[in-house]
Amino acid sequence: MLITSEKAEFLRPAIPDREGVSNCMAGVRVKENEPIEVAIRRFKKQCEKAGILTELRKREHFEKPSVRRKRKNVAAKKRLLRRMARSGV
Numbered sequence: 001m002l003i004t005s006e007k008a009e010f011l012r013p014a015i016p017d018r019e020g021v022s023n024c025m026a027g028v029r030v031k032e033n034e035p036i037e038v039a040i041r042r043f044k045k046q047c048e049k050a051g052i053l054t055e056l057r058k059r060e061h062f063e064k065p066s067v068r069r070k071r072k073n074v075a076a077k078k079r080l081l082r083r084m085a086r087s088g089v
Contacts, residue, residue: 026050 026046030039047053063071 024050026052 026043028039028043028046030036
């Protein structure tokens with residue numbers, strides 16, 4: 001069955017675009033005479049590039065907004081310290 005772009009838009013889940021994460025589902029087509037291990041490796045690379053596993057781990061448990069803010073603040077401080085160390089300040 002061939003899915004046209006009109007049908008594909010209808011079938012795509014209504015998830016708002018997230019920064020840095022692609023909105024399409026990862027998938028590979030196994031080529032003729034291609035070992036399954038190679039296809040699995042390509043699939044894993046696509047999943048990693050799309051950020052599927054990190055998103056899954058992040059959504060595994062509910063995170064309170066206060067905890068989320070604290071985690072983001074700690075990450076921002078870490079980034080700032082790393083930038084300062086690299087610049088030699």
